Amino acid sequence: MSEPTRYLEIELNGPGEQAVGYVEGYRLGSGETSPVWFAGREEVDIPGFWDRIRQKLSMESHVIAPEPLGRAMIEALGRSELLEIEVGKVWEIDYAELAFDFEVYDRDTAKAVVHVLKDDLPEGVRIEGYEVTEKVDESAKGPELYTPVHDYVLSGRGRYVGSVPGILAMADRLADQSFIHPDKIKLHRVE
Amino acid sequence: MFRSHRRTLVLGFFALLAVLVFPGMAMAGEGAAGHDLGAALPLWSVIPFAGILLSIAIFPLVAPEFWHHHFPKISAAWALLFAVPFVVVYHSEAMHEILHIYILDYIPFIILLWALFTVAGGILIRGSFNGTPVLNTIFLFIGTIIASWVGTTGAAMLLIRPVIRANARRAHKVHTIVFFIFLVANIGGSLTPLGDPPLFLGFLHGVPFFWTFNIIAETGLVAGILLVIYFLLDLYWWKKETNAAQQPHDGPKERLKIEGLHNLIFLGGILGGVLLSGMWHPGQVEILGVHQHIENIVRDGILIVMGLLSMVTTKKQIREDNGFTWFPILEVAYLFAGIFMTIVPALAILKAGEHGALAGLVRAVNDPVHFFWATGILSSFLDNAPTYLTFLNTALGRFFPGMAEREAIHSLIAHHELFLKAISTGAVYMGANTYIGNAPNFMVKSIAEENGVEMPSFFGYMLKYSLVFLIPTFILVTFVFFM
Numbered sequence: 001m002s003e004p005t006r007y008l009e010i011e012l013n014g015p016g017e018q019a020v021g022y023v024e025g026y027r028l029g030s031g032e033t034s035p036v037w038f039a040g041r042e043e044v045d046i047p048g049f050w051d052r053i054r055q056k057l058s059m060e061s062h063v064i065a066p067e068p069l070g071r072a073m074i075e076a077l078g079r080s081e082l083l084e085i086e087v088g089k090v091w092e093i094d095y096a097e098l099a100f101d102f103e104v105y106d107r108d109t110a111k112a113v114v115h116v117l118k119d120d121l122p123e124g125v126r127i128e129g130y131e132v133t134e135k136v137d138e139s140a141k142g143p144e145l146y147t148p149v150h151d152y153v154l155s156g157r158g159r160y161v162g163s164v165p166g167i168l169a170m171a172d173r174l175a176d177q178s179f180i181h182p183d184k185i186k187l188h189r190v191e
Numbered sequence: 192m193f194r195s196h197r198r199t200l201v202l203g204f205f206a207l208l209a210v211l212v213f214p215g216m217a218m219a220g221e222g223a224a225g226h227d228l229g230a231a232l233p234l235w236s237v238i239p240f241a242g243i244l245l246s247i248a249i250f251p252l253v254a255p256e257f258w259h260h261h262f263p264k265i266s267a268a269w270a271l272l273f274a275v276p277f278v279v280v281y282h283s284e285a286m287h288e289i290l291h292i293y294i295l296d297y298i299p300f301i302i303l304l305w306a307l308f309t310v311a312g313g314i315l316i317r318g319s320f321n322g323t324p325v326l327n328t329i330f331l332f333i334g335t336i337i338a339s340w341v342g343t344t345g346a347a348m349l350l351i352r353p354v355i356r357a358n359a360r361r362a363h364k365v366h367t368i369v370f371f372i373f374l375v376a377n378i379g380g381s382l383t384p385l386g387d388p389p390l391f392l393g394f395l396h397g398v399p400f401f402w403t404f405n406i407i408a409e410t411g412l413v414a415g416i417l418l419v420i421y422f423l424l425d426l427y428w429w430k431k432e433t434n435a436a437q438q439p440h441d442g443p444k445e446r447l448k449i450e451g452l453h454n455l456i457f458l459g460g461i462l463g464g465v466l467l468s469g470m471w472h473p474g475q476v477e478i479l480g481v482h483q484h485i486e487n488i489v490r491d492g493i494l495i496v497m498g499l500l501s502m503v504t505t506k507k508q509i510r511e512d513n514g515f516t517w518f519p520i521l522e523v524a525y526l527f528a529g530i531f532m533t534i535v536p537a538l539a540i541l542k543a544g545e546h547g548a549l550a551g552l553v554r555a556v557n558d559p560v561h562f563f564w565a566t567g568i569l570s571s572f573l574d575n576a577p578t579y580l581t582f583l584n585t586a587l588g589r590f591f592p593g594m595a596e597r598e599a600i601h602s603l604i605a606h607h608e609l610f611l612k613a614i615s616t617g618a619v620y621m622g623a624n625t626y627i628g629n630a631p632n633f634m635v636k637s638i639a640e641e642n643g644v645e646m647p648s649f650f651g652y653m654l655k656y657s658l659v660f661l662i663p664t665f666i667l668v669t670f671v672f673f674m
Contacts, residue, residue, distance in 0.1 A: 105637075105640045105641045106641045106642065106643065108643070109643040112643075137256075137259075139259070139260070140259060141516065142514055142515070142516030142518055142519075143348065143514060143516065143518070143519055143634045143637060143638055144259070144518060144519060144522060144633065144634060144637060145344065145519040145522050145523065145630035145631065145633060145634050146247055146251070146262070146522045146523070146526055146630060146633065147250075147251060147255070147258050147259040147262050147522055148251055148255060148259075148633040148634070148636070148637045149255050149256055149258075149259040150637065150640065150641060152641075176362065178643065178644070178645035179645050
């Protein structure tokens, strides 16, 4: 059984566009097919207020990459004389987490939402703390003008925990779903 | 045991209230003996009116379930909070005022809404449609036109499900429901007193039935702009849909079919009854000391008959498929019982103009543009029917204080028509600004959510849609018509 791939979070200080250009250029030039993600483009939460501001201002980028590719990019960047970006901190990622909540108002949509949330989870992803509350209020059946209450409400919350690519795939799956509200992805770094 | 304690507490509360407010109101009462009630009533007597309007605005957002189960009690509490001290102090004069507003306004108002709701709820549109930009725009256009004839609630109820069905396969459909609220549930209702409750209240108070056609240019501009924007917006989102979503319905096809069409006859009967009451004047009768015009009693009778005929002749299945229940009418009946009770001091004070406790408000709104925006902004957050009456009375108090109401309204139309246009358009159009601005808005939102459309939050609706599409349109209307 092969070891699961480890992932790195690499802080690149400098113009964001150069960071994207460098990472994409390295991948294309080296023929590397492993996926690489940018935290700012993938709704990944960056701890630290100033880091978030710098990322918004495109002064700092957080790249998430498989460890071998990440190390190779760091090493290659050290040899560059033209680029204005430099490697800041590097963290090894232990696991990723994605919390969500949802609220739906009819049984058919509820079934579809639960299917999206619970069935066919990406490899290496499990669901934790999944709680569901179902409320049925027969007195609220039919339309209301001034006192709107749904006669059926299924609400719930939970979180996915697992590998970086698995959690990112899950985030992609939830991104376009109505009634499901995912949080930002949290990366748990190795202490 | 518990019930008995609760009743004692309630009675004790009102007794205490009468004792607490009696001195102040009694002093006002002495001053009012034989004089204008509006000039004597203190400003704080409108607190229950503000309270019930704020309850309608805030409870659905902060405590919807509590509100759903207890709104009749809350409405009654606000009504009694005003009525008990009012009757204690002003005795027969207070009783007369209360009976006056219930007999002349509340009962006809409820009868009209009930009749329109019953008849519109008996018509059902079936069919499998493909929600293309052209079809959606046609739906909204038709809804805008018929809203003035079946009421905004009736038009919304009739068309919202076909619109949702037509767009079921589309990923981008929230904007369609929002523009449906703008046009069908609000702006479309501006051309007749049947269209929107504020205009019917205006009709009951003496605005001629066909006067509302005088705002056809304003409505045409607003509806035209919004329909064009909607079409372009929908075209943009249509191009982003998947091929599968753009394909015609692949299930068993159902042709367009309108069931319960005979209800149009009853709709004609309602229109005829309302028109009759505006043209035929056989005299008055006295009911519990209140003078009521015979034509209004005949009108209400015709409306009741039309509603009953619709109930008897319409298949049960049609109403079931429309999701029809009586609950919306019960909501209106309970809440407006409270609104009409508590609005008594507000209307009286405003009618007193410079002599009333709201003289500051009367002085502050001077021009049509002020009336358009003041009526509109308040109608965005409070129910637009009482808001319309409030500003109509502000205008009457400003120009014709002390004049009999019908005479004053005719004078307002003759000499200051732009003010009435500003009040009417402000009340009807700007009910679309928020979910709480007009009754059908919440109904449409709720039906959409129960059919798998995730609607924006209260603030999301305002920030993403009202502020972007409606407010600039209303600013344009201001410059074109009210400056």
